[in-house]
Structure formats: structure tokens, C-alpha cells
Amino acid sequence: MMMMKRSPLLIVLLAAALVVGGGIALVRHLLPPAATPAVADPTQAQRADAFLDLLDAGRYDEALAMGSPRLREALAGGKLQKVWETLPQQLGARQARGPIRGEAIDGHPILTSSLRFGLTALDARIMFDADGLIDGFRLVPAQAPATPATPERTERYAETAIAVGSPDGDLPGLLTLPAGAGRVPGVVLVHGSGAHDRDETIGPNKPFRDLAHGLAERGIAVLRYDKRSRVAPQRFAGGDFTVEDEVVADALAAVALLRRRAEIDPARVFVVGHSLGAMLAPRIAERDPQIAGLVLLAAPATRLEDAVLRQSRYLAQLHGTPDADTEAALADLERQRDRIRRLADEPDDGTPLLLDLPRRYWLDLDGYDAVATARRVGRPLLIVQGDADYQVTPEDDFARWREAFGEDRRVRLIRYPGLSHLLMPAGDRPGPADYAKAGHVADAVIADVADWIAQTPASP
Template sequence: MRRTLLSVLLTACLAASPVAFAQDAVPATPAAIAAQALDHLDAGQYAQVEQLFGTQMAAAVPEDKLKSVWESLPGMVGAATGRGEAQTTEQNGATLVTIPLHFEKGEMLAKFAFDGEGKIVGFLIQPAPTAEAVPPVAADAPFTEQDVSVGDGERALPGTLAMPKGDGQAPAKLVPAVVLVHGSGPQDRDETIGPNRPFLDIARGLAAQGIAVLRYEKRTKARPQDFASGEFTIDDETTNDAVLAVEALRHVQGVDPDHIFVLGHSQGGMMAPRIAAVSGHVDGLILLAAPSRSLLDIVIEQNRRLAALNDGKIDDAERAAIAALTDQVRQARDPQTAATTATLLGQPAGYWRSVDAVNPVAEAAQVKLPMLILQGARDIQVVDADWQNWREAFHSDPKVTFKLYESLNHLGITGEGDGSLAEYQQPGHVDASLIQDVAEWIKAH
């Protein structure tokens, strides 16, 4: 089965998807419309589903593309076994409906966004957060974990501090500390993607080696209501809370306030230099799978790559879908488009223009901090072009260290062969050598 435009939306690194439906006999509620759309998909009635599309989305995701994407799911997560109860919320002037999808080998979420006329203007299928509880810290572990807050008042974000032990359960000396900054999309403190929890692995791995680690719920996950107006930037989404997290660590007893680092993954790595610049209290940066180019360009590139992944060709339907996506990028970049207008992936144009204004390489050069730049050679989202940009800019800087891992994917997890979205559904752990490299680098700085 060929991978298509919509296939990229199965990764939790994208926040929403511009797939729309419309229908002749529209049920009364968004939840009912969403359920009916899923019924049509289950029955293989793709033409009927396509009748639900708005004009723009019909061009982006025609009947054959829906069929390709929907029928690719069993190959990743097995046969469907049922659905959960729909949940409806309001966000950014749209009605959101989330329906759990149960499969033999995993859980997925179908997410729909409706406009004021009851039309589906967004459709996303993504791995559901794992239902398994986070395993407790072993009693004999060399660190403890405790709940903390990032920020103050009702807008504070819940987080977890992993703190090395010392004599009497307290650090014997001041320890270095790290703030973990998430990739794009709503993310929990463990950066849960399918059965994998990269930030849990990194936090506990570093804490076991004497480094304090703060991880927290991303604002888009914990407080989506803070974005209801549609007027927000990438700094509202990422930078400002990371700065608060750095400040929180500086006041933790036992933490060395002069040795606090930021480890950013994916979009978090792209924003790490800005976080350091705004904070003024960051001693070094660790960039894991960090884009060095505009995310708007990368989204188009990802979809082209995935469309041609199996046979090296892009068919007419895929070409039309990519053209529609490219037009959404153009619209988002157009200063004449109102800032609150929903564009690419359902996000406001103003948000995307703030993303487009980020130049991670230039901002990293300006902060002049030590950096450890990490990349998996099997990463299909942040690719060699980004890695080479970082290397070209900083190859002669003695403060910058590069590590390329031949077998790692975007999550820092080991695999074999070509990278794929399907492996995000396979349980694994962040590579121990990567965590060891991070720990040694922090201790050396």
C-alpha cells in the first residue's frame, strides 16, 4: 500500500489535519456526523465520505486517498475491534470531536473539527496515549520523582521533577539540571507517542546519572482553552513556558542555578536557542532531531517524501493533494490573511507566521552557548538536510558537539531498515548510548 499525504498525520508530531467532510442529510450533532463518517469508512463507502468534503479538502483528499489511508491502518495496528465514546469540546471557535478507535494491536484516536455550519474542517488519526500507568520509581533507584508546577496560579502547568539522591535522600552537592521541551502538537510530560515515552526514558536515564530533570505538560495539552481566541504564537505555545521551567529549576534546592540546560526534541530543539535567549539563565543546549529550516517547508517536503516512499513515484491524486497543501502554506504566509484564519493543519495563520519567523541556526549563533546536536539517521521527519545545515553552521565551533546515530528514528529509538511511521506503534526505549552521551556532555560542561 502506498503511503499518502494523510499517512503523515498518524504521527503525533502534527497537531491537526485539513481533511473535511460534508453530507446531504446532516445529523444534528457533530458527534453524530463524526460517527457517521467513520461508519462510511468502515463500510468502504469512500465515495459517500467524499461527498462530505468541502471544496478545498475534496481537492486535497479525494476518494482514492481516503481509501489508501484507511485501509493502511490494519497493517499497522491489526483489525478494528470497536470504538469508544465520543468526546466533544470547543477550541479556537471550532467544535472538536474525539472518538477512540480500538484495534487488535493498538489504540488510535479519530479527531474531527467542525465549523459553525456543521461541516467537518479537520480530520486527524493519531496514536492514542498508552493506557498503561507510568511505572513507579524503584525504591533503590538513585533518584526520586515529585510533582511540581511550572508557572503560577490557574495557568500553571503540572510537571515532574526527577532529582538525584544524595546522603539522607537529598543531594550531597549541587547538581546540574535539564528542562525537556516537547515536539509539536499537544504533548504530555512524557512525550507519549503510542506505547513510547521518550521524555520519561530521558528524564530517568539522566537522573540516574546525577542530573536533575524537569518535564511538564505542554500548554496545548494541559490548557487548550488558553488558545481559544486563535491569536497566539509559537512563543505562547512553547517558548514562554520553557522559560518558566528554567526559572522553576533555578529555585529547586540542590540544583546548581548556574548549570541549567535545555534539551529540546524536534520543534522543541528548533526553539531551544530562543528559549535560552529569553531566559538568560541557560548554560547549554541539547538539540535532538531539531529542524534547521522552516516547518512550513518541511511539512510539504514530508508529504512529498511519504507519497513516493514505496515506489518512488507521486500519482496525480497525491500531486493534487500536495498542491492543495502548498496553497495552504502560501495562504498562511500571506500577510493579507487574517491572523486568526485557520490554515495549514487547522492552525491560525498568525501562528504559522510566527513559526516561519524562527531561524534556529541564526538564533543559535547569537546565543553563543555550548551545544550538543543529536540526529538519528533513520529519522523520516527531520532529515539529513537539517543535520547538514547544523553541521555547516557550527562545524568549526569548539563549543558544539555533533552525534549521528545510524540506527535511531525520530524518537531516538533503535530500529532496522528504512524508517517508517508504523514503528511509532512498536514499543521501545530511547537508546541508552544517546542518554549516556547527553549525561557525559552535561557533566563536561
């Protein structure tokens, strides 16, 4: 069957981690940001519905007139029409459009409608500015329903509700315990970027749930929890936070909580980080010398701003030569990347930074090198890489880990052919569409993680 060539602009707009508004597109997170339920403003909900009605009716100029000046500029010249009319050509005929619902991402309110096509489903996310104009429009893989509150139980494991304490309130989660008596090794799962739930839900996929159940079936307890940016989004809406607030402090609290459980061998507690969580795992271990070892899944070894630009370039050329608009967006992204590199030497002028992350966040990361920190910490490492990962790549990231630790007997490095950033099977041309297809973390990955933990000695 002949496949239509997808325009680079559409790739940029459809990408799971991309944002439209305030520029043609920006990579927002290393993983698609999760949304939390929120009360919808009735007036904005009506306007969001009317905006989608106009798109469905082909009245693109009227739809664009509902936008802010920067949105109109970003989607001028027929871009909005091109994106909307190409969707059914690429994803199959539209079968349904869901009602508008209120949600929030990192404390920012959005209005969302699910669009179901023949091949997959997307969430249309609409954001308003203070003047009531549409200021952002995103198309992302539809988010799976939240994890049921009732813990699961099988013959091989049982789950217990648990809460990790944080300065902004308890973070609800689950402790998955293998069946049988006796103290067992335990792991804490540390999320990638974005306001993730305990399962690190991405589209229809729940990689942390797969890991928790798979490891528990192999005799390892797993603690996973809702991220603080999901539980207390208002804490992050003010724009003054660092990775300490987003990731590190809560991971340390979770490790301490797990270590205190009677079912857990306190000398055999490990951190399993994914994406940003893997990048920060060495920092977490540096703060807690009793952590027995680290499992780094899809671990960035390059600077975050470089990874953002690299991903955007990849997506822009995924299905063809980038057009002029996309090239201009990439050039702007490169300028923003360069500004981050100079940030420590420049005064704060209050202008927005790359990914809309605060200045303190970037300055915190500026002095952090995951590879150097892991070498200094000296803890056993298992470093896992999918060969089809376009976000954290074998060539740029895994190669640096291998160069640093390839001869270190305390470190094992494994590559898996055909696996994506989620360590699930990827398509022939890896891209954001892979995250919209239901899958599971590969059994080989779970088995290798379990075997490595079983063979790693307890902490002194």
C-alpha cells in the first residue's frame, strides 16, 4: 500500500512532545506531558468547541481569528488548514470527536477534546491567554485513563497503596510486592520529564506498570508514585523550580520509605530511572550512599538543550525535506539553545526560556554531568538502550556511557534492537506515532533488569 508523504510541518505539529504557539513548534518535554483533570471554564469550553467546529467546517480563517496574535502568526499561510486536512489522510477517517473536558499541565489550564481516527486517537489541547484568545493548540497521542485506585493482586504479586511525603503534600502510589515471605530487593521507579502518574502513562502505554508487575513476578518489590508536578501542579505554575523539586527530593523520600518497609532488604534498594529520571539517578545516588545500584533506562548523556534541538531536527526531516517555516523554527530553537549555554553569564531579563522552564531549572542543570557524576559515585550500573530510540540515541548518548564505562566491571551496558524510548517495539521509521500505539515494555528488558538486580551485591 502506498503511504502518503507527511509534511515536515505536520510532523512537527503532531509530534507527541511538541507545542504549537509562541513560535511554530518547540519540543516541550523528553516525554509527552501528562494532563490532570481540572474544572473547565464554561466560556472557554464553549469557545474551544466552537474553534474545533470551525476547523471541521473548513472555515480556517474564522478559526484563526479566535487566536492570539502569536498563534495567528505561527499558523498563518495555510498551515492550520494543511495540518487539519492531512490528519485523516495519515491517520484514517475521523470516527468521533469527544466533548470538551478541562485538564491542567504543570498547573496551566487547558481544554481537551479526543479525536478518534481509524488508526489511532489524538487529544486536541487548546490553551487560552488572559484576554480569552486561543494562545496554544497541540495535537498529542490520546492519554490513557488514569490508573485505577484499587491495587491489583495476583498469585505472583500483590499491590498496596502507599504515599511518598513531599513538601507539597503526599504523593499517592503503589508498592508491588512479590508473593511469599522473606525480605526482598526493592526498586524505586523515577519518571521522565512531565507531570507523570505512577505508571508514566504515555498515550495508551504504561511502562512503569509493566516494570512493576514484571519485576514483582521475578521476586523484586517496586515502589512507584504520582509525580509531584502531577499531584501539586500549582507548585510548578509559578515558574520557579529546579530538578530538585521536580524529581530528586521525592525520589530520595521514596527510597527512604521503601527501605523502612519490613518486607524489603534495606541493603538491596535500587533506583530505576527512565529518561530524565535516568539522567538524574546518579545525583540521587550521590545524595544517598546506601543505594545499592542504579538502572538507567534510555539515559541522556548529553545536555538537555542539545537533546531538544537534536530531537526537533530529527522530527523535522522524518518524512521529507523541511520546508521554510520548519527551518525557521529550527533556527529559532538553535538560538534558544545557545542562550541556555550563556545563561550563567547573562543577567535575568525575564524573557521566556527554552521549554518555558525557569531560569533556576536551567542553571541547576548547567553544572550537572550525569556521566561524570556516575563515575564519581562509583555505584553498580545497568545501562539500557533501545536501538530505535530517537530521543536518547545510541550514537549520541549510549556511546558516551559506553566510552566512560565499557571497561568497568561494575557496569553492564545492553542495547536492544528495534526498541523505542519506551523500550517497546518501534515502527520502521521511529517517531512519535510509536507512542500512540499500545504496547508493553519488552520482556527481555524486564528479565535483564531482574537478573542484574539479583546478581548485584548489597550495599555496604
